[in-house]
Amino acid sequence: MIYKExxxxxxxxxxxxxxxxxxxxxxxxxxxxxVAFLVVPFFIDSYWxxxxxxxxxxxxxxxxxxxxxxxxxxxxxxxxxxxxxxxxFATYKIMTFFPDLxxxxxxxxxxxxxxxxxxxxxxxSLRIKGFYLAVATLASQFFIIxxxxxxxxxxxxxxxxxxxxxxxxxFGVAVTGANAPPYATYLFCLILVVVLGFAAKNMxxxxxxxSWMAIRDMDIAAEIIGVPPLKTKLSAFAISSFYIGIAGSxxxxxxxxxxxxxxxxxxxxxxxxxxxxxxIGGLGSMLGSFLGAAFxxxxxxxxxxVMVDLIGLSAVTAKHFEITIxxxxxxxxxxxxxxxxxxxxxxxKEKLRKWPFPY
Amino acid sequence: MSLDKIQSIPYGKEIIKIKxxxxxxxxxxxxTNVSFEVKKGEVFAIIGPxxxxxxxxxxxINGFYKPTSGQINFAGEDRKEMIPExxxxxGIARTFQNIALFKGxxxxxxxMTGRLLKQKQNFLMQALYFGPVQKEExxxxxxxxxxxxxxxxxxxxxxxxxxxPYGLQKRVELGRALAMEPEILLLDEPMAGxxxxxxxxxxxxxxxxxxxxxxxxxLIEHDMSVVMDISDRIVVLDYGKKIGEGKPSEILKNKAxxxxxLGVAD
Numbered sequence: 001m002i003y004k005e006x007x008x009x010x011x012x013x014x015x016x017x018x019x020x021x022x023x024x025x026x027x028x029x030x031x032x033x034x035v036a037f038l039v040v041p042f043f044i045d046s047y048w049x050x051x052x053x054x055x056x057x058x059x060x061x062x063x064x065x066x067x068x069x070x071x072x073x074x075x076x077x078x079x080x081x082x083x084x085x086x087x088x089f090a091t092y093k094i095m096t097f098f099p100d101l102x103x104x105x106x107x108x109x110x111x112x113x114x115x116x117x118x119x120x121x122x123x124x125s126l127r128i129k130g131f132y133l134a135v136a137t138l139a140s141q142f143f144i145i146x147x148x149x150x151x152x153x154x155x156x157x158x159x160x161x162x163x164x165x166x167x168x169x170x171f172g173v174a175v176t177g178a179n180a181p182p183y184a185t186y187l188f189c190l191i192l193v194v195v196l197g198f199a200a201k202n203m204x205x206x207x208x209x210x211s212w213m214a215i216r217d218m219d220i221a222a223e224i225i226g227v228p229p230l231k232t233k234l235s236a237f238a239i240s241s242f243y244i245g246i247a248g249s250x251x252x253x254x255x256x257x258x259x260x261x262x263x264x265x266x267x268x269x270x271x272x273x274x275x276x277x278x279x280i281g282g283l284g285s286m287l288g289s290f291l292g293a294a295f296x297x298x299x300x301x302x303x304x305x306v307m308v309d310l311i312g313l314s315a316v317t318a319k320h321f322e323i324t325i326x327x328x329x330x331x332x333x334x335x336x337x338x339x340x341x342x343x344x345x346x347x348x349k350e351k352l353r354k355w356p357f358p359y
Numbered sequence: 360m361s362l363d364k365i366q367s368i369p370y371g372k373e374i375i376k377i378k379x380x381x382x383x384x385x386x387x388x389x390x391t392n393v394s395f396e397v398k399k400g401e402v403f404a405i406i407g408p409x410x411x412x413x414x415x416x417x418x419x420i421n422g423f424y425k426p427t428s429g430q431i432n433f434a435g436e437d438r439k440e441m442i443p444e445x446x447x448x449x450g451i452a453r454t455f456q457n458i459a460l461f462k463g464x465x466x467x468x469x470x471m472t473g474r475l476l477k478q479k480q481n482f483l484m485q486a487l488y489f490g491p492v493q494k495e496e497x498x499x500x501x502x503x504x505x506x507x508x509x510x511x512x513x514x515x516x517x518x519x520x521x522x523x524p525y526g527l528q529k530r531v532e533l534g535r536a537l538a539m540e541p542e543i544l545l546l547d548e549p550m551a552g553x554x555x556x557x558x559x560x561x562x563x564x565x566x567x568x569x570x571x572x573x574x575x576x577x578l579i580e581h582d583m584s585v586v587m588d589i590s591d592r593i594v595v596l597d598y599g600k601k602i603g604e605g606k607p608s609e610i611l612k613n614k615a616x617x618x619x620x621l622g623v624a625d
Contacts, residue, residue: 013497013504202488206496207478209485210464214472217461224421224459225539226447226476235482284463 003352019201036190041183049182050255056297057189058250062270063277063289064200065243070275071284072204073236074216075125079137081270082144083241085261086114087248089154092163095253096156103168103175107192107249114245115238117144122237126230141267148261155261164258176253185254192250196243201286203239212236213284280333282342291341299326362450365434365542370400373432374543374575375420380429382415382599389415390599392429397543402569402576404590406583406610408619411596413579414456417545420577421446421453447476450542454532454549456579462521466512466531467503469520473538474499503538510534510564526557530564537568544568546578550585558582562589587611595619 003024010016020026044053062080069075090110094101121140125133148154155163167177174180175188203209211232214222219229252259263269273296281292300322307318337343351358368374375397382390390412397403405413418424420431422441430437433449452473461469478499480492507513510530515523520531529549536544549565550558566589568574580586586593587607595603595610597619603610610616 013500014493017493017496017500199486202492203482203486206485206488206492207475207480208482210468210472211475213464213468214461214475217463218459221455221459221461222472223443224447224453225472225535226444227472228444239482 002355003349005353017205019198019205033194036194037187041187044182044186046182049186051301052297053186054189054250054255056293057186057193058247058255059274059277059293059297060290061189061193061196061250062244062247062274063281063293064197064286065240065247066274067278067281067283067285067289068200068204068212068243069236069240071278071282071288072209072216073212073233073240075122075233075236076130076134077137077240078134078267078271078275079121079140079144080244080274081265081267082141083114083118083244084248084251084270085144085148085265086117086241087111087245088252088259088265089148089163089261090114090245091249091253092156092165093154095166095168099166103170103188103253106168107246107253110249111242111246114248115242118237118241118244119234122234122241125233125237138267141271145261145265160260162258162260163252165253168253176257178257180254189250189254192246196246197286200239200243204286208232208235208239216284276330278340280330280340282340285340285342287345288340288342291345295341299329362448362542364436365450368399368434370573371398373397374399374434375577376432377416377420378430378432380416380419380426380431382412382419382424383427388599390419390426390596393596393599393601394429395594395601395604397575397577398592399542399575400569400573401591402565402578402589404586404593405577405579405596406581406586406593407596407602410598412599413596414547415599416596417453417547417577417579421451421545447539450539451545452536452539452541452543453545454529454536454547456547456551458525458528458532460520460528460532460535463519465517466520466523466534467507467516469531470503470506470512470534470538471499473506473535474502476539502540506534506538509537509567526553529553529557529561533561533564537572537574540572541574543575543577546576546580548579548581550580550582558585565589 003022005022008023010021015021020029040053062084066077066080069077087110090113091106094106094109121137124136128136149161155161165176167174167179169175170188173184175184211222211227214225214227215229215232222232223229248265251264256264277292277296278289279292280295281290282288303322303325304318307313307321308315313321333340365374373396377393377395380390380393381388393412393416405416407413415424419426422443422445431441461472464472478495480495484492507516510533512531512534515527520528523531533546533549546565550561553561562585565576565578569576578590590607592605593607593610594601595613595616602615602619603613605613
């Protein structure tokens, strides 16, 4: 009943190709957008900003990026942390060199720089596949982190090795730095995620996305129908890195403000969690990127609330439990629902079509 | 070589000339001095016992294997080797003996991949997805819908091909090749593992494609009744050597071919 498709006819191919072919989805999405843009900014406080919404948006961006590479193009990558670090340091260096540049342009430029680095580390993907490629990208992760630690030029020769963001404004309101109001940082991230999310979805449903999926599903057949493997894989690496670089840039400039590379972009801090996000959310699904990010961001908060505030465990014990439960959930997901939350959602939709009168 | 050049060849003239092709993997000789010609617009069959080198021959034609010696003359131009992408651009499409579909994608998306080479918009335009891109998508969707109609695939348009039965998967694979609007269609055992009805359907599709779209068809098939019925000319390979070539009626009487299939009586 709720998801009734009956009576919704398409008379053009354009409307059949639309992102939300069902009117219910379209309405739900529009309501969500209205709430996100017009309601949330008025009620957001710094707890919601720093603990939930900003991390969710940034991780969503990183998850979209990794999903393009791993979910759609089938190239497993463990280098997410490294690429995010590239985005962060690119932002830092651009800020130092061009103090007057608009922050939006800085963030986008950082994405472009990361895209080029992504192409460089994507080159081995023509020769190696699967686990071996994962190990190669792992090497890129360690190399990039090492490089940013080793070469003082990247952190402007500061004594601590930390990089710190300076204040940048948009339309007269600070979006980076300590004085940025929660609604400004939130809206800044939200706009980037929505616009680039649509761009990703558009690429996925047109030529380039089909080339990626062709390479993922059977590279030999893809070659036969004229998909050049190297070019397609590198385009996936570039575009994926662009998104991840922007996520890294936001992570540094908007979220943390100051960071130290080893600690913030460690493989356990970024690469694995983002990979878990797309696995739990759903490989090869845009919705999955968001669901996975929400899950990974909210789960620790939920567990902490339950275990520390409700049951009264000490914070350290709760942290240990959290890691255990996390690992357990990973295994459960891989066994029970390898296609992730996005698949659960589509099953639910299928049920809702007939509810409450299944035949 | 451009597609125009291939299209300008008149029907009935040679489009592919295979000249003394040999192919060896180390000490194994898959093909030895094979020569034949395929004429534009005909249904050309390659037959032979198992391991005769038929699939290797197709792989040489569309650039998967590089021949050890010999040349392929393709639309009047000599070349020793091809790369698959180039073959696709010159209008050669093929299907595989073991189905090579994109299993995670729907039937519609699989057929749309056949149009990839014809889509010209760059990725930035695709990311924005307005006017020209939308028009291009709709145009190619229309072409693909024609193939869907032709092959009766309407009911499974949105089904992931991984979950389709074997016979339908074979048909979707033919559909993907046809969506490329190829000049030459290489079919590697299109009817393997099918029952009689499915074979009849497939033969009908192959013949109609040949008849209506004037596609040149090169096929490998083991079912002799099908081969004798639908092909215009046949070449027979055995142990990598050509042992016969001609019309079906001539092949049926060819002593060497009968010996290869049934063994030689002492």
